Structure formats: C-alpha cells, structure tokens
Amino acid sequence: MNFIIIEDELKTAKSLQNMIVDIKPEAKLIGQYQSIERSVEALTQGVEPDLIFMDVQLADGLCFEIFKAVKIKCPVIFCTAYDEYSLDAFNSNGIDYIVKPASKEDIREALTKVDELRNFFQQKSTPDLEVLLSKLSPPTGKTSFLVFKNQKYTTVQIDNIAFFFIRNDTTSIMCFDRQEFTLNQSLDQITSTISPKQFFRVNRQYLVNFKAIKEVEHYFLRKLYVKLVIETPDKLLINKEKSHNFLSWMENRHRQIYVHLNS
Template sequence: MNIIIIEDELRTARSLETIIKEIKPNARITGQYQSVEDSVAALSETAQPDLIFMDIQLADGLSFEIFKSVKITCPVVFCTAFDEYSMEAFKSNGVDYVLKPFSKENIKEALRKVDDLKNFFQQKITPDIESLLQRLSPQSGKTSFLVFKNQKYATVQTDNIAFFYIRNDSTSLMCFDGQEYTLSQSLDNIAASVSAKRFFRVNRQYLVNFKAIKEVEHYFLRKLYVKLVIDTPEKLLINKEKSHSFLTWMEER
C-alpha cells in the first residue's frame, strides 16, 4: 500500500509514519507534504497513492483547497481537531477521520475501515467538499470547563475564556475578567475539544479566542504579533509558516 501524508507539523507526520509502518510493515510512505501548494503539485505530477492521511489546517490554508485543484480518486483519512458533529459530516461522505491527538489504536481502526471500504473507494467516489464545509458548525465545541480553585469546583463558560496557555508545564485558562484557573487537560486535548471557528492555536503555548484578539501586526522574520484585549505573560507570535492559515481563519468569520 502506497500512502501519502499531508501534515504541516513535522513531528506529527513522523509519528504517524512510524505508527503506520508498525501496523502495516509493507506500507510505503511515498510522500510527505506540509502545504496545499506542495500537495497539489505532487498529486498533479505523480500517480495517486492508495491512501492519503490529510490534516485539515495546513501551513498555507485548509486542505479542502486541494480537492478544488486535483481530482482525488483514493480514500482520504482526515486528521483533525474538529468536534464530534463535524466528524459525522465526514463519515457520512465515506471518509474516515483521526481525532488529534491520535494513538496507535486510532490509526489501526482507521486503516481497518479503509480496508473494509476498499470496494467503495474503487468506484472513485470522492468527498463532497462543499457539503462538508457547509455542515461544519461554527457554534459547536465544548461549552464549559470544570475548574477547581480555593477548595471549590466551578464551571467556566467557554465564551468567557480569552485564552488557554501553558505555564510552568501546566495548562491554564484566562477569563476576560482576569480570573485564571489551572486545568488538568493538556493544551492539545483542549484544542481538540473547543470550536475550531472560535479558537486558534497560535503557537505551542497559546490557544486564543477570536473575541479576545484586539489587533495583529507584522513582526520580524515575517512573523505576526497578535495583541489581545487582555494582557498575556509573553508576546503572542505566529511563525511565517502558520501566518497564512491564521489570517484565513480570521477572515472567515
């Protein structure tokens, strides 16, 4: 089986490749690409693989743009942090998904489903991308978080959270009113549970609410400097590889 991985996080791509080879030793990873542009070029010039693992948010935009330029005739497993409602949209179109952060069991199950659907994909049926986009709910995602402070449990509404961030190896949330709480979940898990329309992972340390963004400036080395309506312990910088997807995310409100 020839497999292509389209993923802008190199560490994630390497981890995915390792897991795939453990599950299917005869599988060949014939290409790894980080952007829409590179993926389109590669898929236009070479034969289609047997399977594609595809992230949704790439360095230069959403991977759905690939389908507008290239006719994909093989099954695609989306790797995404979208919520359960969005996942059902993918599944109803005959495409499986892996929810980040993924495990070996997640990948094994996805590969099993692809094998089961082999006859279906041989019909060269591709996902209805426009339908998927229309069915993604911008209001979906986790609506509250359970917090513990001063020996008391309470819930914080997600709408009231300005940003999540990693501080001293722990994950914390900061509310618009300045209240701060420590969480037991990792930032990766939180990013996977909140609405991708409302929150953006600007870097490895920060996940910000769209409503908290005050302004964005150009910074050195083609980075972006994001200023929030509430102060952050460090400057929020977005590297040049992620700048395009961030600006696209801001524009699509």
C-alpha cells in the first residue's frame, strides 16, 4: 500500500508515519506535504497513492481546497484537532475522521475500515469511489428555467419560484415577486428535474416551494389545506393518501410552519 501524508506539523507527520508502518509493515510512504499548494502540485504531477492521511487545517488554509483543484480517487483518512469539519470530510472521499492526538489504535481501526471497504468493492467489481459518492449524494436538481415573455428570453432562478401550476392546460411559474411566466414543459417533467427537498407536488396542478408555505390546516375528509405566502388561483388541497408524505417532507425543516391539527 502506497500512502501520502498531508500534514503541516513535521513531528505529527513522523509519528503518524511510524504508527502506520508499525501496523502495516508493507505500507510505503511515497510523499509528505505541508501545504495545499504543494499537495496540489504533487497530485497533479502524477503522485498516485492508494491512501491519503490528511490534516484539515494546513498552513495555507483548509485541506478541502485541494479537492477543488485536483481529482482525488483514493480514500482519505482525515486527522485533525477539530471535529467541526467532519461532514465536509465525509463529503470529500473521507473513510474515517480521527481527532488528534491520534493513538495507534485509532490508526489501526481506520486502516481496518479501509481494508474492509476495499475488499467489499473488489467483490463488487470495484466502482470508482468518486462515482460511488456522487450516487450517494442527493441530487441538487435544476437551478434555473429559461422563459420567454414580452418578446424576450430571460432566466428565472429556482429559488425565486414560489410554485409551478397548471392553468388552461398550460404550465406556469409564479415567482415570489408575483411575476408569472409560462413554460413548454409539463408538470411531470419539471418535477423530475428539480430538487425533491425544495419542492413538493401537492396535487396534479401544483408543485410548491417549501419556502412559499405559510401554514397548513386539516380540511374535510382528512385532507390538508396548504396556504402559501402568495395567494394561489385555486385552493391547495392534499388528499389523505398523500398527507403523510407531505408532513414527513416538512418534518425537521429549519423554518417554522404552523400546522393546525385541530382545525
């Protein structure tokens, strides 16, 4: 196993190297770098490790800048005195996250995890790790729509759209500033291309932005009545079959929405 260490403290890097080689005598250090700049330079010039041990905070910034500059395909074990970057680490090929000072047992457990994952993927025809991570990450969806109005084309950003709706067999956009545009796409097509975390298809006619929801009430026949910050041409009702999914979609959101359960 060929590995590199990206660490700006020389004593820490040496201690880490000794522990790795002690645990895995066949492991070979093929590079040691102390900065983002030097790491990017080495990786772009052909250094190809099987594993990277990487400190988060380097002398010239956070190590995540490295991933923006060069494509890293191998697993990464992050070693840092700060644990607030754990989410960023696991979104950057992170296999494990070790808080300093790292013990020999910490390193052993991290290396064991790498071996177990490598063995599993070899049995499954070894997918590219970056491809695998992209599949595990939720899709962000379209960020804008091209519209035509008053003999001009313009772009409407998805965050500015309060809801999509169908009127007279035509799909339209209603923006938070109350501007309205028509689209040549069906509501089904739009639903399949935008983020399901941001928009919910409340019924056949309406697809609403979470930010546009003002409050929700119970309605007759166990339906839900959804009120938006902008008045809609029709009353937004969600049937009882879809109510549970809608409430689950709203759950754990950061913005408070009033749900009148006793209405």
